[in-house]
Amino acid sequence: MRRASAALLTAPLLLFLLVTFVAPIAAFLWRGVTDTEVAPVLPRTAAALSAWDGRALPDEAAFAALVEDLRAARARDRQAGGGSIARAAARLNADKPGFRGLLPMTARRVEAPFDGAARAVLITISEEWGEVETWGAIARAAGPLSSFHALTALDLRQDAAGAIRAAPEDQSVFRAVLLRSLWISLLVTAACLLLAWPIAWLIATTRGAAGILLLAAVMLPFWISLVVRTAAWMVLLQREGVVNAALAATGIVDAPLPLMMNRFAVVLAMVHILLPFMVLPLVAAFRALDPRLPRAAASLGAPPWRVFLRVTLPLCLPGIGAGCLLVFIQALGFYVTPALLGGPNDQMLAWFVGFYATRSVNWGLAAALSILLLVAVGLCVALYGRLAGFRRLGAA
Amino acid sequence: MHRRTMLKAGLAAAALPATARAQGRDLTVVSWGGAYQDAQREVFFRPFQQQTRNRMLEETWDGGIGVLRSRIASGANTWDVVQVESEELLIGADEGLFEPLDWAAIGGRDAYIPEAYSEHGVGAILYSFILAYDRARLAQGPTGWADFFDTRRFPGKRGLRKGPKTTLEIALMADGVPAAEVYQVLGTPAGVDRAFRKLDSVKADLAWFERGAQPPQWLAAGEVTMTVAYNGRISAANASDGRNFAIVWQNNIFTLDTWVIMKGSPNKARALEFLRFVGRPEIQAALPPRIPYGVTAKGVNERLPAEVLPNLPTAPQNIQTALQLNDRFWLDNLDRLTQRFNTWVSR
Numbered sequence: 191m192r193r194a195s196a197a198l199l200t201a202p203l204l205l206f207l208l209v210t211f212v213a214p215i216a217a218f219l220w221r222g223v224t225d226t227e228v229a230p231v232l233p234r235t236a237a238a239l240s241a242w243d244g245r246a247l248p249d250e251a252a253f254a255a256l257v258e259d260l261r262a263a264r265a266r267d268r269q270a271g272g273g274s275i276a277r278a279a280a281r282l283n284a285d286k287p288g289f290r291g292l293l294p295m296t297a298r299r300v301e302a303p304f305d306g307a308a309r310a311v312l313i314t315i316s317e318e319w320g321e322v323e324t325w326g327a328i329a330r331a332a333g334p335l336s337s338f339h340a341l342t343a344l345d346l347r348q349d350a351a352g353a354i355r356a357a358p359e360d361q362s363v364f365r366a367v368l369l370r371s372l373w374i375s376l377l378v379t380a381a382c383l384l385l386a387w388p389i390a391w392l393i394a395t396t397r398g399a400a401g402i403l404l405l406a407a408v409m410l411p412f413w414i415s416l417v418v419r420t421a422a423w424m425v426l427l428q429r430e431g432v433v434n435a436a437l438a439a440t441g442i443v444d445a446p447l448p449l450m451m452n453r454f455a456v457v458l459a460m461v462h463i464l465l466p467f468m469v470l471p472l473v474a475a476f477r478a479l480d481p482r483l484p485r486a487a488a489s490l491g492a493p494p495w496r497v498f499l500r501v502t503l504p505l506c507l508p509g510i511g512a513g514c515l516l517v518f519i520q521a522l523g524f525y526v527t528p529a530l531l532g533g534p535n536d537q538m539l540a541w542f543v544g545f546y547a548t549r550s551v552n553w554g555l556a557a558a559l560s561i562l563l564l565v566a567v568g569l570c571v572a573l574y575g576r577l578a579g580f581r582r583l584g585a586a
Numbered sequence: 587m588h589r590r591t592m593l594k595a596g597l598a599a600a601a602l603p604a605t606a607r608a609q610g611r612d613l614t615v616v617s618w619g620g621a622y623q624d625a626q627r628e629v630f631f632r633p634f635q636q637q638t639r640n641r642m643l644e645e646t647w648d649g650g651i652g653v654l655r656s657r658i659a660s661g662a663n664t665w666d667v668v669q670v671e672s673e674e675l676l677i678g679a680d681e682g683l684f685e686p687l688d689w690a691a692i693g694g695r696d697a698y699i700p701e702a703y704s705e706h707g708v709g710a711i712l713y714s715f716i717l718a719y720d721r722a723r724l725a726q727g728p729t730g731w732a733d734f735f736d737t738r739r740f741p742g743k744r745g746l747r748k749g750p751k752t753t754l755e756i757a758l759m760a761d762g763v764p765a766a767e768v769y770q771v772l773g774t775p776a777g778v779d780r781a782f783r784k785l786d787s788v789k790a791d792l793a794w795f796e797r798g799a800q801p802p803q804w805l806a807a808g809e810v811t812m813t814v815a816y817n818g819r820i821s822a823a824n825a826s827d828g829r830n831f832a833i834v835w836q837n838n839i840f841t842l843d844t845w846v847i848m849k850g851s852p853n854k855a856r857a858l859e860f861l862r863f864v865g866r867p868e869i870q871a872a873l874p875p876r877i878p879y880g881v882t883a884k885g886v887n888e889r890l891p892a893e894v895l896p897n898l899p900t901a902p903q904n905i906q907t908a909l910q911l912n913d914r915f916w917l918d919n920l921d922r923l924t925q926r927f928n929t930w931v932s933r
Contacts, residue, residue, distance in 0.1 A: 273659075273681050275681075287918060287919050287922035288919075292918075360926050428807065534932050535931070535932045
């Protein structure tokens with residue numbers, strides 16, 4: 191009975207989460223593994239290519255199907271507007287450049303009836319129809335399920351015959367960006383841990399008003415918006431900003447230092463923003479620490495470093511783990527701070543998700559990159575669970 | 587797109603109430619809003635209504651081919667004449683969203699500069715990507731794109747638009763490719779490699795802007811020695827912020843916004859009448875003094891005040907060496923070159 195009423199009470203929250211959080215995200219991520227733009231426009235071509243082995247040009251049936259599809263789609267577009275050919279062309283262009291012009295142009299040219307083989311006519315319209323990879327792009331985009339975006343997100347390509355190989359070097363970016371995101375997050379986490387340890391110790395061991403004041407000093411920036419804090423760093427770090435002005439006034443430097451648009455600025459601001467997430471679990475861990483235990487160890491003759499390594503550190507591990515996990519996972523998804531303070535080679539995976547979602551309107555790739563980010567986070571959490579165990583996390 | 591943030595400085599209100607519509611509806615003209623549409627209202631819309639004694643409505647939009655597409659698709663399109671960017675003109679014409687333009691009815695092709703012609707629209711304004719620097723900081727400034735890559739004579743950061751469009755053209759012109767051959771060279775893999783090699787030579791000194799407001803800010807703050815910028819932004823900073831920025835017009839890259847008539851417009855005759863009116867040189871000549879964009883009718887330059895003309899993309903000495911942005915090329919190649927650019931820039 192009590193359990194049933196508890197379930198009833200949490201039902202609104204669960205429903206809210208499902209509708210506003212789980213469902214939209216799942217729907218978006220779904221785009222990363224599906225292809226829906228091309229099949230409705232070229233259904234007959236997709237069917238004709240379904241049994242094609244991709245080694246040589248497809249047979250006349252596929253060429254004829256394409257002509258028929260384009261005529262039907264153009265008639266539909268003309269009657270209802272809609273631009274379905276253009277959308278299909280945009281998707282195919284992401285795979286093989288040139289399609290954005292090729293498909294509408296071909297649709298225009300084959301509209302009038304013609305005699306003879308479709309194959310000859312199409313290849314006269316553009317030599318690209320005589321290339322295997324042109325047809326491979328259509329076959330790859332035929333859907334409904336598709337590995338195209340996922341492979342692109344991993345810097346891989348699949349050719350018409352189905353072989354998977356690495357993308358050309360000048361087109362491979364995402365693996366490097368993922369590694370960079372992990373590296374920046376690791377740096378930020380380590381810096382947070384080193385900085386937070388003494389502060390947290392001080393807060394945990396100071397009694398009275400001073401302790402509260404210290405805690406407030408950590409919490410106050412925590413309540414200010416992330417964007418505002420990032421903008422504040424811009425004011426501080428820019429070429430004619432506060433820091434450079436102070437350095438120049440005191441005569442320490444002659445020319446302004448390049449403090450912004452680099453990795454240093456990104457890590458600095460991210461550490462500042464994420465520090466409270468490290469301090470708070472550590473304070474909790476230190477407060478839970480029985481002060482008699484280190485003292486007992488010392489009285490039994492252990493030198494200070496040994497007390498720290500064998501007694502204090504193991505007892506604080508759950509707090510350290512919780513703090514590191516919180517900071518690392520949040521750092522991995524950072525977007526605004528690197529975008530405003532970093533140079534072009536400091537952008538993290540989230541910037542690319544944003545770029546493909548809003549700028550180049552390639553939602554499939556944006557979704558695939560989101561999945562990559564989600565998997566990376568999942569693996570980190572699993573690794574943590576493996577090493578430290580989640581029960582300890584609960585204890586913090 | 588970046589250009590518009592400035593243009594939208596103020597909210598443009600519809601000039602006239604929509605009441606008292608006769609059967610059918612009044613001619614509706616759509617533009618970019620902001621300071622730009624304010625100028626258009628003074629120069630084009632009000633005089634047109636006064637002269638023809640006919641009511642017309644104005645609206646604003648932010649661009650995007652999807653907007654035009656859904657208006658035609660829904661069958662509830664209330665727009666007649668729309669100002670579009672060059673890429674929207676190309677896609678919309680491909681998809682049949684616009685009426686073919688009756689050039690004879692608006693004065694014939696010969697009344698306009700050649701760049702203004704397209705089958706489905708007539709050019710409204712020209713604007714340029716130019717090289718800008720601050721005279722207050724640089725007495726002996728750069729004179730062309732080659733100087734942009736000369737870090738020995740001009741040390742310091744230089745600003746470029748983040749993306750391959752315009753950036754690769756600039757790299758090739760700096761490397762000695764004549765403007766007329768830029769897209770021919772860029773169409774080959776070797777040409778693309780050449781552009782990236784040129785960019786590589788100054789990579790550490792490049793700063794990338796993503797919004798059109800950034801270049802004048804960077805110049806003012808001394809963040810960059812020189813930068814690519816929209817000509818209108820630089821002129822505006824000089825006029826309203828009292829800056830002394832210089833524009834290098836040598837090999838600037840220009841593009842046009844175009845007036846089109848929406849497919850199936852019931853006001854086609856009045857739309858042509860409107861375009862005929864705004865295409866007259868004596869009418870167009872009033873626009874550039876208000877906002878520094880080039881206009882498209884022949885015979886405007888002679889009517890402009892002497893201090894206005896040198897700051898326009900259409901001044902003879904400015905357009906002589908200019909390169910027109912090739913939208914067909916970018917429509918086909920943007921995805922591939924953007925991917926390569928992102929890879930290159932983030933290494």
